[in-house]
Amino acid sequence: MVSRYRLRPFAPTDTAAHLLEQIFPKGKGSASALAGVAGRVPWETVVTHLRAIGAVTLLVQAGVRDPDFLEEHQAFYAKQHRGVLRSCVRVHAFKLPINESLAADSDDGILQYLDDALADASSYLGFVTIRPLRHAPVGATILVDVDGGGSTVFDDFPVHIAGNGFAVRGTPFLQQDNAVGACAQASIWMALRTIRRRQGNAAYSPAELTVAATRYLATDRSFPGRQGLTIQQMLEAVKFAGHDPLHLALRMPESPPADSQAVLCEALPYIESGLPVITALMSQHGGHAVVAIGRSVEPHQVVDYRRRYRDGSITFEFLPSASFVSALVIHNDNSGPYLRLAPGDPRLNGYCLEQTTSLIVTLPEGVFTTAAEAELLATRAIVLVSAIYTAPTGSPSLPLTAFVLRPYLCTRHAFRRWAKGASLLSTEVGMRYRSHELPRYMWVIEIHDAAHYDPTDPSKQSRCGEVVLDASADPLHADGLIFARVTSQLWPGVSGIGAGMLFSEDESGPSVIALSSGAPCEALLQPWD
């Protein structure tokens, strides 16, 4: 018998409470008779999510030395008189049913099942770590999102089980234990763990984050850490972990509720860039933090919302891509993974976008231009290229059709790969995009024909141009413009201007190129790859 593993079907009738009781029978771990059930909500959400992603089999792995819980144990639980187990239980979820002919309670049967599951990479759905804490059982967890769930902040994580190498594409989740850390630490942990591989920084446990946050900005004892952290302490912890925290303060905590579209406009460029956005909320019950990891997009504008920049005789108006977003996808450590943060009434129970007070973005090193600054620089670049492109008409104009601007931070590799794959991109543009010397990170602001823009359909070809900016440039000196491309779809019915124009600026100076083709292209997804 392989004593570490138990294989069981995940039946539709399995309740969260029943499952937890089977995984951690009473009397194990910190099973205090007084332990409440308030902390069970994340587990209930996890069980609901397991059903939504199609889990039919669970592999229960006992005796897991989870590195994050070991740190929590050492910092807090080991110091308690009452014994608390050091080891966790990990529940792995699979799509593959247990074959009736398999002896699922034998060594051979379990190993055979795992070998069979390995044959289909999509069969593995991720894992949930169950800590021996009855008040806060959900430890480090990575599960796939539902199909079309809208998460954009994720990574591929290798998982080794009995000699088999599985992988899960998801966003790490953790429930606060309300002792070593609160929502602040859990949010930072989820954000940093997701981008750990991509940005190459250290992975800190909630216990280490608590120590880092309170090292120079102590307001109370470090443990128990249930009093949470101030935003300043959170910034300190993010900084300590080797990231550059961008703090976007949208309103003062006591001021009137935020405008939900303004929140989406601020957060979306980073979320589209695959960067987690730690979102501070002020609800009726006080301050809380969640991590935004995606967005729910709609095929049409959710609200009639435009952004305008007025300057001199120019009024530049466009539809932000955020106006096609109905909600943010969040990990909420006190409620569960892959939930929605939508517009709502901030006076009611629960959370909504209007409660947002500030955002913290863990930017990669060397990104000096913010999304808002990039958007502004893009509008100026579009004015410039439009004026030259339409000058032959004798009456130059900005685009005559409604357009959407979609900004995101992009690696040069992802941008070049898009240029290579965009079959309708004119040859001379593709060649320059692929061969031009480019910075590591760029702000790309896609220009889409609003009449055809549909973010729910990635194959939709509505992209009529883009502005490409060096993200490491100082925006104040406006030296970040690399490319600005516009095509004739933005000026329907106007003749004599050709298929499109590319404005380019490099060390040899500014220049323009008339394009041989102006066919619309598709958007670039996953710009961090």
Added chain:
Amino acid sequence: MKHVLKVELPEEALEQAAQVAQKALGQPGVAVPVSRGTLDHIDTLLQKTLSETLQVVRERERAPASESLKMRVW
């Protein structure tokens, strides 16, 4: 949607911009240099300096920062 806006270029700037665009149109795919003078003319359409405009963005993003920093989340 009401955003059909003319770009009111000064006569000289319009002429320079049209020349550059016509030259480019005549040889698609070939880079045609744009003089700084032409760009400066177009830039005068935007009366606010870049730093003025960026200041608005910066204030929007950071003005209430000092109060927000003290907010506690748990």
